[in-house]
Amino acid sequence: MKEFDAIIIGAGQSGMPLAKKISAKGLSVALIEKRAIGGTCINDGCSPTKTMAASARVAHLVSRAGDFGVDVGAYTVNQKNVKKRKHYIVDLFRGGAAKGLEKSEQVTIVMGTAILQSDRRVHVEREGQSDLVLSAKKIFINTGSAPRTPEIEGLADCPFLDSTSIMELEETPEHLIVLGGGYIGLEFGQMFRRFGSQVTIMDMASRLVPKEDTDVCEEISCIFKEEQIATKVSIEAKKVSFTNGKITVAYEDAEGNGSVTGSHLLVATGRTPSSGALGLEAVGVTLTDSGHIAVDENFETSVPGIYALGDVAGSPPFTHMAYHDAYLAFNRIYEGNTSLSKKDRLVPYCVFIDPQLARIGLNEEQAKAKGIPYHTGKFWMKHAGRALETDETKGFFKVLVDPESRQILGATILSMDGGEIMAVIQMAMVGKVPYDQIQHLPIAHPTLAESLNNLMGQVKSTNG
Template sequence: MKKFDAIIIGAGQSGMPLAKKISAKGLSVALIEKRAIGGTCINDGCSPTKTMAAAARIAHLVGRAGDFGVEVASYAVNQKTVKKRKDYIVDLFRGGASKSLEKSEKITVIMGKAIFQSSKTVLVKREGQADMEVGADKIFINTGSSPRIPEIKGLLHSPFLNSSSIMELEETPEHLLVLGGGYIGLEFGQMFRRFGSKVTVMDMASRLVPTEDTDVCEEISSIFKEEQIDTKFNIKVKKVSHSNGKITLSYDDKSGEGSISGSHLLVATGRKPSSEEMGLENIAVARTDSGHIVVDENFETSAPGIYALGDVAGSPPFTHMAYHDAYLAFNRIYEKNTSQSTKDRLVPYCVFIDPQLARIGLNEQQAKEKGISYTTGKFWMKHAGRALETDETRGFFKVLVDPESKQILGATNLSMDGGEIMAVLQMAMVGKVPYDQIQHLPIAHPTLAESLNNLMGQVKNTDE
């Protein structure tokens, strides 16, 4: 057995930065990865999906070039080239991640599947090589998550796609059925509609993105309708069948039984923590009913000396939050700095539909659930100078404000570059800048951020 100061299982967006931080202290680290360096973000998530979404946006803009006075006789989407560009970006980012790890002599990367033998030892099963046993007093789990596949009759016997395999397509689906109206389903649904597919999105919920406010859902629904993306709600799929190149979903809804057929099926029904088949039962690491590893404020599990970070530990399922977990864990465990924790930290996120859906802090339904007093402001993009100039007028800015302290409680941006503007509001929240100071702040003209003046001016008037 080879001994290290620390073992990290999973070279994702918590595992890699944590390995670098620990090794920088002169400590030895074994970084175990069973699939590919970079985790979901680089290989299956952020990098490849946003690369493909960029291609879909170009197709969308070419399709409406005439609105800007640019005459385009015709165009076609080459799905093979879209995939090739996506693969290039993934290889580029993965290669960069690998090279950054190689710079440290204290980090040993081991490719293989990790299985706990005890609370201090891990067996690594390596393909084509002998098993390897490693030990350490501190072991960190950063195994992320994987697509959740629902139990539906016939599904496993049908050629369905998940959020990873759909990006390997070299043809544009004739009719893409999307099972799941969450963020993943929305991104891929709009993407492939812009590539030229007919798209139908189906969900068990009564509306899209139910965690967002109703007005946000209504505007996204309007945008999807405009782009001819069909949506069906209150759908309970009972059976999936496959015949003659068609996939058929049989379902129940409010009107009774129904069915729909398409050329391809994307199952986008969420993700599950990757906490199985690693021997956690051997060391009594507690997990929730959903499979997330239970941790305390120091990311320590029920087994002393074993820690978990990122998606597998139930942190908000975003790359930037996994990266922040590594920052907090290192400070709390190795630097003994407990001034910051996961408690009450702001969680920004952006859904890369077009226009982008970005949020920071509370929305209205959360504020109501918590009994928090608030007032709102809303500013529609159809009134924003920059949006009008670029003909990107769909969506709105929305802010929640504490009426007494004038502090921003949260914001939702459904707009062009909504994620970039969200970061401005996030910094205002961290810096405790009152909303009325932003209202009268001279912001460069003509920029989208300038519309924050107008948004804050609407705080006590939410009419259009």
């Protein structure tokens, strides 16, 4: 048995930074990873998907070259080279992450599958090598999540794709059916439409992005319609069949029964926490009804000395929040700084459709549900100078402010580089900058950010 000060299961976006921080205190850390350093983000999440989305955007811009006075001939999308470029970026990021860990002298990387034996011991199964048993005073779990497969008749017998396997395609689908109209489904749907596929997105919700305000959904729907992406909402998938190389999804909606047939099927119906194969129940770790590991403010589970962070612990499912979990956990557990808390923290996110959809704080539906009074402002990109100059005029900026304090309650940015603008508003919220100060702030011209002047000037004096 090898003994350490801490064992971390999962080298993802909580596990890696936490290992480095603990190591920097002169403590020994065993970092166990069963698949690849970097977790979902680097290997089959953020990095590869956004790399492919960049290729799709280039294809889209080439198709629009004439709008900018540039004449080009016919072009083709080489899916093999798109995949090759994606692999290059993943290898680059994964290698960088591994080198960063190697610089931490107190971190020992162990490749294998971890199973808890007790509140202090972990059994590691290693392919082609003898198993190990490790012990530590503290155990941290950062095993993330995996694509969820819904129970639909016939699905298991069909060669469907998930958000990982679709990025390994070496051919452009003739007709891609996307089951799931959430953020993942929208990103891949638009991406492959721009690669040249016919795309149909299907979802049981009454509209796309149902967690967003209605006007956001309507604008995204218009953008997708303009790009000839078909959408079917308020449907229930009843059966999937595979015949003569084609996949058919039979569904039911308010009008009765229908079906869609395509060459490929992407199942993007959410993710499930990777908590099932860790031996948690045997050592008494409590799970929630959704399968997440239940934790307290210190990220500690029901078993003292065992902690969980990131997706598997039910934190907001974003890389930056997993990274922030590591920051909070380290400071609370090892530095004794309990003033830092995950409670009521701002959760920014960006959906990398084009234009980007970025959110911070409350939207209108949430404010109404909580009974929070607000004023709102909205500024359309079709009136923004920078957007007109670049011919990227889809979408809008939207902000909610407190009528009394003039503080920003939240914002939705649906625009080119929306995530960058959202970060500016996030910093204003953290710094408690009143909205009307931003309204009169001299922001460099001509930039997209200067539209924040216009946005704050549009704040209405009537409650929403």
